[in-house]
Structures are given as structure tokens and as C-alpha cells.
Amino acid sequence: NKKKLGRSIEERPKEIEQRSEFGHWECDLVLGHKTKDDQVLLALSERMSREFLIIHIPDKTSASVMQAFQMLQKQYSEHWNDIFKTIATDNGSEFADLANL
Known part of the structure; x- marks a missing residue:
């Protein structure tokens, strides 16, 4: 019963x-040991350049x-839609x- x-x-x-x-990115979370207090990283990868953005976030919510x-x-800011x-x-x-972005 997975929501699409x-x-x-x-x-x-x-x-x-x-x-x-x-300008086309793929995004996922990277979790350490999957414990409650573990570190969480938001990882974005741009498909053409293979550039990565990695952002530490407090939890996986x-x-x-x-x-x-x-x-x-x-x-x-003003470059958001181009990037x-x-x-x-x-x-x-x-x-x-993210649909609300």
C-alpha cells in the first residue's frame, strides 16, 4: 500500500x-547505522555534471x-529554476x- x-x-x-x-537532480537520504540518534545526510546529484550537494540534516523527517x-x-534565489x-x-x-516547493 505504497503512496505514489x-x-x-x-x-x-x-x-x-x-x-x-x-539542472536535473536525483536526491536521496544517506543514513549511518539506522539508529535513532544516527547522522542523516541529504544527498543531491546533478545528472549531467555529476556534481554533488550533501547537506547534514537533523533527522529523516x-x-x-x-x-x-x-x-x-x-x-x-533567482537562479533556483535554472539550477x-x-x-x-x-x-x-x-x-x-517536496511537491509544495
């Missing part, structure tokens, strides 16, 4: 699949993920609020 958020990754345009245009993205949005054209994630609940 957004479109399937199979539906993404050819230019994203071919890595011919900058959707609120912490959203806060990190709001920080990125503020940091890149982050698409962001692909899995259907984990930690990414549920």
Missing part, C-alpha cells in the same frame, strides 16, 4: 535520460528535508512535502 507521489521516473524526458542538459530545500532555495529544473526522489515519506 509525483510521476514515475520512467516518464522523464529524453534530455534528462541522456544527461544532455544541466519530511520537515527536515523541506527545511534543507528551503535553505537551498534561499541560497540560490534545479527537476528533482527526482523515491516515494519515501521524507520527500512527501
